[in-house]
Amino acid sequence: MFSQALMLAIFCVSYYFILSGRFKSSVMVFLMGLIVAFMKIVEDMSLENLSQFIDFNTIGLLAGMMIIVGLLKSTGFFQFVAVYAVKMGRGDIRKTLSLIVISIALLSAFLDNVTTILIFAPILLFISDTVGIDAKYLMVTGIIASNLGGASTMIGDPPNIIIGSASKLSFNSFIIHLAPVCILILMLMLFIWFRKMNSDESMREKIKKLATTDPKSAIIDKKKMIALLFVFLGVIFGFALHEVLDYEMALISMAGATIALVIYGKSFEEAAKEVEWDTLFFLIGLFMITYAMRKVGLIDYLTNVISKVHSPIILMTTLIWFSGILAMFLSAVPTVIIMIPVVQTLLLMGFTPVIWWALSLGASLGANGTTIGAAVNIVGVSLLGKYGGGTVRFVSYMKRAAPITLLMLLIANIYVIFIYLTGW
Incomplete structure (x- = not known):
């Protein structure tokens, strides 16, 4: 009983640091994980058993992709895509914004969400300044689009990477089951948010002038860009065939990162600059805390409550909305790490594997609802304040994002029930 109370206290302290922002949350959560190990609350948390409580498949996959994406970004490829999207809009504000959001x-769907918003934020803010559209409106749209894209694949955002590693579901299965509903929601969002947006003559002229920029001017090193694109596509192809090849996705990711370093002529020390160490240590700390919570029986309380729901449809509905609301206020990654042991226990009790999709969609889509739902939300709001777009407060963001987030969860709820009833 004492160990349970102690772990609950450590858990609450960890989330105080995550939510308060008084200290670097990644450092504090990792410190809490180390404290759990030092206090020997769980006897088998030792270096010999490191792989039992830290998911190195998730860490390796993330680190490898961070290196590849970081090197590809330095060639100007993503900037090229952003400028090209503006050019394709041809002066129509609705078309331009739709292409940027898409x-x-x-x-x-294939890159780190934070990297994507860092690339597109300057474009969104520049359009805001040029044509007079509210920068807060555009940034919230970009954040939600980024989360939607990330929710559609196994490697698009950390929650799905963690679920993929725990569930052993394939890369292809994630795309087949999650991409359709994410595309549907994205198209619905574009229709709802941009349907009344029309360009006046002055706005069209400004957008046309913006569209005259040559996308090729964004490319810094064409030869390396092409070579790294082949590596990136090769890694994605490897992910698609990882079950057939019988290789862990982390191994494929790290192999791709190493080849990318050879092509770019960089060392691992130089590549370390491309790795988001805060994200990796944050995850390691959470893995340690959650493992200890599971071992002392705290996770069992949550499992026992949810397992009392005997109807699979009601259970999936409960999972989607519970994980969705939890992700809004505790962030998607912690929600997923907490809920994975619950889902694994429910599967052992005979429930359908479709509940993995309920957890994935609930956490990933629910994260859109607040400024702290995901890392990309925090970064996007921070960029808005940094570059003069205005400060978005927690409540102000919720007013903009929560209604569409609740609609997303409702659509996801119907969709997951559809998957279950059709046996898809």
């Missing part, structure tokens, strides 16, 4: 979602 580009954000598409890139976020």
Whole structure:
């Protein structure tokens, strides 16, 4: 009982640091994980058993992709895509913004969401300044598009990477089951948000002038860009065939990163600059805390409550909305790490594997609802304040994002029930 109370206290302290922002949350959460190990609350948390409580498949996959994406970004490829999307709009504000939002979602499906918003934020803010559209409106749209794209694949955002590693579901299965509903929601969002947006003559002229920029001018090193694109596509192809090849996705990701370093002529020390160490250590700390919570029986309480729901449809509905609301206020990654042991126990009790999709969609889509739902939300809001677009407060963001987030969760709820009833 004492160990349970102690772990609950450590958990609450960890989330105080995550939500308060008084200290670097990644450092504090990792410190809490180390404290758990030092206090020996769980006896088998030792270096010999490191792989039992830290998911190195997730860490390796993320680190490898961070290196590849970082090197590809330095060639100017993503800037090229952003400028090209503006050019394709040809002066029509609705078409231009739709293409930018679709580009954000598409890139976020295979890249780190934070990288995507860092690339497109200057474009969104420049359009805001040029044509007089509210920068807050555009940034919130970009953030949601990034989260939607990330939710559509196994490697698009950390929650799905973690679920993929825990569930052993394939890369292809994630795309087949999650991409359709994410595309549907994205198209619905574009229709709802941009349907009344029309360009006056002055706005059209400004957009046309913006569209005259040559996308090729954004490319810094064409030869390396092409070579790294082949590596990136090769890694994605490897992910698609990882079950057939019988290789862990982390191994494929790290192999791709190493080849990319050879092509670019960089060392691992130089590549370290491309790795988001805060994200990796944040995850390691959470893995340690959650493992200890599971071992002392705290996760069992949550499992026991949810397992009392005997109807699979009601269970999936509960998972989507519970994980969705939790992700809004505790962030998607912690929500997923907490809920994975619950889902694994439910599967052992005979429930359908479709509940993995309920958890994935609930956490990934629910993260759109607040400024702290995902890392990309925090970064996007920070960029808005940094570059003069105005400060978005927690409540102000919720007013803009929560209604569309609740609609997303409702659509996801119907969609997951459809998957279950059809046996898809």
